[in-house]
Amino acid sequence: RFAMHALEQVERLRAERGRGRYSLWTGDVGVALYAADCLDCRAEYPFFDSA
Numbered sequence: 001r002f003a004m005h006a007l008e009q010v011e012r013l014r015a016e017r018g019r020g021r022y023s024l025w026t027g028d029v030g031v032a033l034y035a036a037d038c039l040d041c042r043a044e045y046p047f048f049d050s051a
Helices: 002-017 028-039
Strands: none
Touching (some): 002 028
16 A cells, blocks of 8 residues: 555656655655555565675
């Protein structure tokens, strides 16, 4: 339910502002990662491995 609300909010704010948000955790990418994890039934914390 939260993922669907977040996706709708991204779409609405993009239409209002003409652009998205670019922050990983609070922007469009973060919402996309969260929604993808919901669809894949994963509960992992996203991070970048620099090794």
